[in-house]
Amino acid sequence: MVAEVMGASEIGQRLSELDGWVLANGAITRTVEMRGFPDAITLVDRVAVVAEELDHHPDMDIRWRTVTFSCVTHSAGGVTARDFRLATRIDEIIKGFTGGN
Template sequence: MADLLDDAAITGRLRELPGWTRDGASIRRRVKAPSFMGGIELVGEVARAAEEADHHPDIDIRWRNVTFTLSTHSAGGLTGRDFDLAARIDAAAARHGAE
């Protein structure tokens, strides 16, 4: 099981990920894709990365707006795995032209 991060570590990791915010035991980011299909393609890329990492975000799709929420449920909060996947989501969003 991954180790929970303390508040100072979470704050530090969030500084490295503009656009992500803490919501209790989760981190969240909403991006706006250039089109509905662009958002779906982004979700597909994130789904493949999540499978590879064996760490799965909650994903909410509303037209061009896609919200990703991360938490390590098995650990009961935030771990390094959440921030590692958040960085991969950011890279995918940039490749897909999401704001």
């Protein structure tokens, strides 16, 4: 079953419920700065475990201590509820590192 692509208004409303996520290049995206490179790698490792659990994988870009996550359901051709579930889990992991920042 293919996930249903969300419309712009629904995406905007759902983004308002998340911390730091924006719509960019057809995906929901968040950038976070960690204390250092080892923390950035640990963050990515923890997100990888969740991504496997959900069978939905974000694009991740690591630049020294800055990590950018982009979530889009490629098979559906846009942003779906699966992306927001993953983004919510990523936020939970980030809060574990930063205390909510």
